[in-house]
Amino acid sequence: MGADDTRAGRLEMLLVVLWIDAGRPEDGDVEFRIDDARERLGVGDDRAGSLEILGALGDLEEAGAVRVRWASNVGGPATVTLSRDITRDARALFGD
Numbered sequence: 070m071g072a073d074d075t076r077a078g079r080l081e082m083l084l085v086v087l088w089i090d091a092g093r094p095e096d097g098d099v100e101f102r103i104d105d106a107r108e109r110l111g112v113g114d115d116r117a118g119s120l121e122i123l124g125a126l127g128d129l130e131e132a133g134a135v136r137v138r139w140a141s142n143v144g145g146p147a148t149v150t151l152s153r154d155i156t157r158d159a160r161a162l163f164g165d
Contacts, residue, residue, distance in 0.1 A: 076121060077128040079110055084135065085159045088151055093160070097151040101126075101137075 083106060087099040103122050104114075112118040126149070129135045136150040151159075 076125040077132070077134075080106065080122065080125040081129055081134060081155070083109055084129075084149055084151060085155065088156065088159065089163060093156070093165070097153070097156045099149050099151065100146045101149040102146050 084099055084101070087101070088094070088097065091099055103119050106122045107114055107118045110122070112121045126135070126137060130137055134152050134155055136152075138148045138150075140146055140148075
């Protein structure tokens with residue numbers, strides 16, 4: 070597993086935690102803020118840290134694990150939709 074896989078894997082785990090904290094919505098949607106992800110994942114709070122998070126999010130999106138809808142206003146939260154496979158696996162692992 071390469072550094073990109075690890076980065077994307079850590080972000081995927083964070084997104085599952087956000088989904089659980091949001092009450093496990095059926096649509097798989099979670100609110101996502103880059104600054105929050107940087108802090109929770111312990112990456113730098115600078116441009117490099119933001120780019121690391123964006124890269125991991127792009128990796129997940131390319132893999133079909135998530136879909137991202139960016140806010141229309143700068144700095145607003147994005148909506149990340151977890152794939153059915155991820156929410157199914159999370160439900161199996163953590164129960165309903």
